[in-house]
Amino acid sequence: MARFHPLKVTDVRRETRDAVVVTLAPGDEDRALFDFTQGQYLTFRRIFGGEELRRSYSICSGRDDGVLRVGIKRVEGGAFSTWANEALAPGDVLEAMPPTGRFHAPVDPGAARHYLAFAAGSGITPVLSIIRTVLVREPKSRFTLVYANRQISSIMFREELEDLKNQHLGRLSVIHILKHEAQEIDLFTGRIDAAKVEALLSGWIDASTVDTAFICGPEPMMLDIAASLRAHGLSDAQIRFELFATGQPGHTRPRPAASVPVAPGTGILATVTLDGTTRSVAMSGKGQTILEAALAAEMDAPYSCRAGVCSTCRCKVLQGEAEMRVNHALEDYEVRAGYVLSCQAVPLGDRVVVTYDE
C-alpha cells in the first residue's frame, strides 16, 4: 500500500490571482520514490478541523527540470487549495504519496510526432509537464496546445509557455481560447464546445497529422473534444484523458440521518442501501457478515475475494457499528470515515445502517 512521505516546500510562487506553483523537495531517502513520469499527480493529506483531507494535484514540471513542482488553483470553498494559496510558505512540510497516474504517452527520442493537447484552466498543469518533457526528450516532435481560460489574467503559465515557444522555435504552438475577452479571431473567443472543436479541427489543426491527443478539463469539454477527435479519425488509444479533480467534495459530507425502523424483539437488523434501494435484512447473529446477510436476501451486493483483501465489497456504515475480522485493503482514513469491508464486517449492536452507494 502506498505510504505518505514528507516533502519540504522550497518555493511558493504566485502564478495568477488564485493559483500558486509550489516547489517541493523529498528527503534524500525518498528521492527515487518521487522520480515522476510527465503528466503524473501527487496526493497530499492534511488535517483540517480534526478531519483528514486528501487532495491530488498534478505535477507541472518536466522530467528534465530537476525539480518537483505542482500547480494549485484555489477552488471555491476548497479547504486545501485555499490554505495552499493563502498560508503555504517555504519551509513548510507537506505529506504526499509517490507520483501516480497514466496521463502520458511513452517517449521515443527518435520519433517525429505531432501531439495535440486541450487544457482548460488548471488542466494545464499535467499538460505543461508533458510539453516540457516531450520538447526536450523528443527533439523532432512538435506540440499544439489549445488552452481555454476565462480571461488573460487567469491564464496559468502564460509567460512560461511563451518562453517555451521561443526556446523551441516552430515546435510549440499555443491557441488561447478566452471566454470573456474578444480576440482578433472570433473562433478564439468563447468556450470550448463541440462547434468550436469542430471549427478548430476543420480549419486550424489537421487531425490526420496528430499521433496522440491529451485532454484535461471539465467533463463536458472532454466529451465534446473526444467525440470530435474520434470523428476526425483518432482511435481511443490515441486519446488520453485526465479528469479534473472537481468531482472531489471539499469536505467529507455529513452522515445523512437514515431512520431505522426498530421493531422490538426482531433480533439483529441490517439496513442496506444498494443502487438507490434500501432494504432491511435480518441477520443470524452467529458471526454472519453484512455481505453474507445482503447476499442471503438476494441483494446484488458487490464482492470478489471474500477475504478482506481486494476491497470490492467496500460499504459505508451510516448508523450503528460494525467490526471487521480482517482488513488488508482499507486505509485508516477510510475506516475513520466509516468504510468497512462488508465481507468481514459483523454488526456490534442490534442495528446497523450501511450503504454501498457512497
Added chain:
Amino acid sequence: MTAAMNVEEYLARGGVLTAPENAPARYRAMLMQMMATFVDSELAASAGFADAINLAPGIKERIAASRITLEKADHAGRVLAVMETFGTDALRYQSQHDWAARVARDTDLGSSRLAGDMRLSVFHYPIAGWVDAVVMNVLQGIATGVQMTELTRVSYGPLADVFRDIAPREARHAELGLEGLERIVATGAGRDAAQAALAYWRPRVAATFGLAGSTRFAALRALGLRHCPNEDLLARWETLAADRLAAIGL
C-alpha cells in the same frame, strides 16, 4: 469554463475516468468485480495450462503451452496492479485461492460461479489430455478475442490501456491453439478426439458470455463498463469459432 456535469452523466455519455479518486462507489464496485473476474480467470487459465505443458507431444507444443502459462499469469499481474491502486493487497490476493483447483469433469456449473473465487465458470473444468487442452484454448481464445473488443473500450482509462496492451498477446494464444489443432486433425484419430473435445467445451465456453437480456448489463453500460450485449457477443463468438474451425475442416 463549462457547466458542471455529474460523473454518472459523464460516463453515460462516453466519458473516461483516470484515477480511483474520481470513481463513484457503485462504479468502483462494478469495476473491481470486472477486474477480479479477469485476474482470477487468467490465473486459473495459467494454472490449468501449466499441467498441459507436460502433456505436449513435441517441443513446439511444449513451448506454446509454456508461453500461454507465462503470459496469462503476466496479464493477471497487470490487471491486479490496477486493482492495487484501489486498495487491493496484491500480494495476499494472488495467494488467496488454489488456482489449479478444478471440479469433476462431468459437473454442470452453467454460467454460475463457485463461491471460492471470481473466475469464469469454464475455468473450473479440468483439462483431459493434450487434444482437450488445445481445443479448450482455441474456443476460449476466440471468446477472449471477442471479449477484448469490449474490454479495450472500458471507461476506466488505465484499465483500457492494460487491455490494449494485452489484446494482441491473447490473440496470439488463440493462434497458437489453432496451429496446434491443425496438426492434430491431420489424422483420423486426432480429428475424432478434437470433435469430442469440441462437444465438451463448446457449451461451457458459451456459458461464459452470460445471460441474454441481463439487467446487470444495463447497469454496466450506463457506466461505460460495457457496450455490447451478452447475446451479441455470444453470436459473434459462435460465428467466428465456426469459421475458424471450418477453415481447418472441423
